[in-house]
Amino acid sequence: MPADRLDFAADRTDRPDARQDAPARSPSERSESRGDPGLPTVADALEVASLQAGIPELLAGSVDVPVRWVHVSDSERVAALLDGGELLLTTGAGWPGDAAALGRLVDELSDAGLAGIVLELGTRFAVVPPALVAACRARDLALVTLDREVKFVAVTEEVHRRIIAGQVEALQERQRLHELFTGLSLRGAPVEIVVRETARALRAPVVLEDLAHEVVVADSFDLAEAELLADWAGRSRRLPPEWTRVPVAARGTRWGELIALPGPAHPAGPATVLEQAATALALSRLADGEDAWARLRAEGLIAALLSERYVTVADIEARLESSGFPVRGRTLYVAASTAAGTGAPGSAGSGSGPTGSAGDARVLSAVVGAERILLLSLPAGSRVPESVLESIGSGAVSDPASSAAELLAAIPVVRRLARQAEPGAVLRVAERPLARLAAELSGDHRLQEHSARLLAPLIRHDDATQGDLLRVLRAVVAHPGNRTAAAAASHLSRSVFYQRLTLIADLLGADLDDGETLSALHLALLAHGR
Template sequence: MSAIHTDRPDAVALPSVRDVLQVEAVRRGGPEVLVGGDALDVPVRWAHVSDSDQVADLLEGGELLLTTAAGWSGSDAALRAMANSLADAGVAGIVVELGNRFAVAPPALVAACRARGLALIALERVVKFVSVTEAVHRQIIAGQLEALQERQRLHELFTELSLRGAPADTVVRETARVLGAPVVLETPGREVVTADARDAVASDVLNGWAARSRADAELLAVPVQARGVRWGTLVALPGAAHPAGVMTVLETAATTLALARLADGPAAWAALPAREIVEAIAGGRHTGVDDVSARIEAAGLPLRGRMLSVLVAERVEAAAVAAVVGSLTSSDADVRALGAVFDGDGVIVVSSARELTPDELSRAAEGLPAGLAIGAPASSVAELLASMRPARLLAARLGAGEVRRVDDRPLTRLVTELGDDHRLQEHSERMLAPLIRYDEQYGGDLVRVLRAVVAHPGNRTAAAGASHLSRSVFYQRLALIADLLDADLDDGETLAALHLALLALAG
C-alpha cells in the first residue's frame, strides 16, 4: 500500500503534457513526440517561454518550456547539461521549435531527455507561443475551477451523510461511487469492515485482502481516526482520476467515517461484516461461491482446513445472536463465529477446527426464546450455502430450548430439502385433511395428539404425557384418529407417512 499522503491542491486537475499536445495552437506546429511514454502524463502547472540556456534557474517545477533554443549551445555536452538542468528543475517537458537554431532535434538532446524521462516535443512549423500559453493557461484555470466545484460537491455530499448519521457501509458505497473504483474499509488488523467492489468482482477485490493491503503499492489509503485513536483505514483501489483528487475524496470520506464512529461507538462497525455475510448466505445476495468465500475470509473467518457450520434461531433479537456468538467463541480461541439477524431469524456462521460438541451448543442456546437449528457440517463454502435452507426450515419447527442438528433428523432434512415441492404438500393435505377438518369444526386437538404419537413411536405412555392428556383420554383420541384416517397407527410405514405429512404441514 502506498504511503498515506494528500494531493497537492493546485496539482489535482492540471492538464498533462499529453493534453497540451491536443491544443489547436500546438497542433498547428505539427508536433512530433521525440520522448514520450509516461513522460507525457506529467502535469503542467504553467507554460513558460524562454530561449536562454540559463532558464532552469528561473523555474520552480511543473512548467512546460516553450523555446526556439536560440540561446542554446550546439555542443553535445552543453545540450546534455541543459537537459539535466531542466530535469533537475522539475520541468514538465520541453517543446522546441525547429528551423531557427536547430533544423532537426539534436541527438544528444534527445538521448539526454530520454535518459531523464523528460518529455521532448519538436515543432516542425512556426507557431505563436503566446497563443499556446493562453490556451494552456485557460486549461489550467478551467481545471482548477472544476476541482474547486468538485470539492464543494464532496463537502455537501459527505456533510449530508454525517448529518443524517449514515452508517459506514453507506459512506463506503458513496465513496466508491464518486471514485468509480472499489473502496474498502479495514480495521488496523486488516480485516474488512465493509467494502464496495463497484464494477469489479468482489472476490477479485477481497481475495487475500490482508496480504494485498500490506503489499500492493497501487492502493491509496487514508486513516480513519480521531482524538489520537486510529480505528481503521479507508483504501481505494486503482481507478480513474478525480477532478478533486482521489486522496481528497478519501480524506473527506474518512472524516465522515470518524465522526460516525465517535457517535455510534465500536458496535456499529463490529456488526457490519456479520450482517453483510449473513445477508449474502441467507438472502442469496452474492454472485457465487468465490464471492462469499472472499467476504468470509476478509472478515477474519478462516476457511482452509476448517469445519464450517450455520446455526439458526427463529425470531430472535440481535442481542440474543451476540450472546450465542459470545458463548461459542469465549471458551475456545480456535472457534470463530459471527452472526446477525436476517428476516427476523438469528443466523450464525461458525468456522472451527473441530465439530462443536452438544454441550457447547446447549450452553450457547441457553436463554434463547427459540430453538437452535444446526446445519450440516460443511468443509467448503458451497456446502455451507447448501446447508442454509435446511437449517432455517428446521429452526421453524423447533420449540424454545430445543437444539437439533439437521443431520440428526433425517426425515426433517428430507422435508426441508424438498421445500415447497407441491407433491409433498399434496401428500400432507391428503393424509391429514380429516384431522384438520375435525379440529377446525370442534376445536379439537387431534393434530397435536398425532404429533406426540409420531414423536414417541412405540411408547404410548410417553406420547400421552407429551399430549398432556390422561391415558384414558389419550386412547380415546387415538381411536378417533385411527377411525378418521382409516389407518393402523401401529404400522411403521403408516406412522412414517404421517410423520412426513406433519413435518410438511409445519413448514
C-alpha cells in the same frame, strides 16, 4: 530570432498549487500522481488546437503527467525559474549544442520537476539532437517537437484555460462531496451506504478495513468480489502504491483505513473523496460504539448468506476470508437458534473464539428476525465447543463442513430444523435425516404438493375452528409409539389428546399407527413448516 521570447523573472506568475518549499518530483513520481485534481496532463495539452497546428510528435518520456502551468523560455538557465509541473514551450534558441551540455540541461529541467518540453524546430535546431532525445528518455521526461511555427501565446491561453476550468470543476466537486457526506452524517446513514456512495463517486472499488486489515465493508463496484478481496490482508499490508488510502480516525483514535483501488480520474482527486467519506465514517463510529464494526461485519455477512446476495461461491468465500473468518483448511459449522435473545459467544475478528483460546476459533453471530445465526470456523477436525451449544438454547447445529459450498448448503437445513426444536433442545442435522431431506427438497414443487395434499383437511379444520390439529400431529410424529410423551408435548390431557387423534385419523382417512403413513405425514409437516 529569440528576442520576442525572453524571460522576465520579475513577471513570473504564480502557478496553481505550486509549492515553493516542496522538493521537486521526478517524472516517474509525477506520473504516479496522475490523479492531481483539476489538472490536465501533457497529453491533454497536446490536444489543443494551437499545438495541433504545429504537428506535434512525441519522441521521449511519458505524457501521463499533470501540467500545472505553461512556461515560455529559450534560455538554458530556465530551470532556475521553474516551480515544478510546468510545460515548457521553447525554440531552444539559447540552448547549447554539444551533447554533454544538453544532457546537463535535461537533468536540471527534470530535477526542477518539469512536466515536459515542447520544442519548435527551425530556429535553433533543424532536427532534434540525438543527445537531447537520449537524455529525455533516460529521465522519462516528455519531449515533443513541432514541425511548424505556432503562436506560443495562443498555446498558453488554451492550456491555461483548461487548467483554470479544471480547477473550477475540482472546487465544485469538492463542494458537492462535502454536501453529500455531510448529509449522510446528519442522517446517520449506515456505514455500508457511505462506502457505497464513495465507490459510486470514484467509480472504483472501495474497502473499509480495520487495524488488522480485516474487511468491515466493501463495495466492489464493477469488480468481482473474489477478485477484489482475494488475499486481502496480505495485499493491503504490502501497501500497493496504486491504491489510495486514508485513515478513519477521530479524537486521537484510529480505527482503520478507507481504501480505493485505481479507477478513472476524478475532478477532486481520490484522496479528497476518501477524506470526506472517512470523516463521515469516523462520526458514525463515535456514535455507534466500540463494537459497531464487528457487529456490522457479522450482520452483513450473515445477511448476504441468508438472502444469497452473492454471485459465486468464490465471492462469498473471499468475503468471509477477508473479514477474518477463515474457510480454507478449517472445519465449519452453522447453528441456528430460536432464542434470539441468547448472548452470542463471540464475533469474527474478536481475537478469541468461544473456547477462549486466541485464534483457535472464529464465530460470526447475528440476529435475523426471531433467529440467531452462528457461523463457526474451527481448526480442522474440531467439534462444536460445549460453550457454543449451551449458548444456542433452542435450535440446531449442522454437520461439519470443509468448504464454503458445504456451509452454504447446510444453512437452510439447520434453519428449518431449528424451528422443530423443543425448548432447551439443540438438534443435530446428522440425527435428523428426514428434516435434512425436507430442507434439501424445499424448492421442489412435488414436495410442496405432497404436503398440501396430505395436510389440507387439517389446515382447513384449524383455520375454521382455530384448532390445534397440526400441533397435535407434530407431537405424534415427534414421539412415534409413545402416546404419553406425545400428549405431554401437545400440552393436552390424555382424553382430549385421544379425541384429537381420532378426529385427525377421520379427516385424513389414515391409520396413525402405520409407520409409512407417519413418515409421509412427518415429511409433509417438515415441508409445511410451522
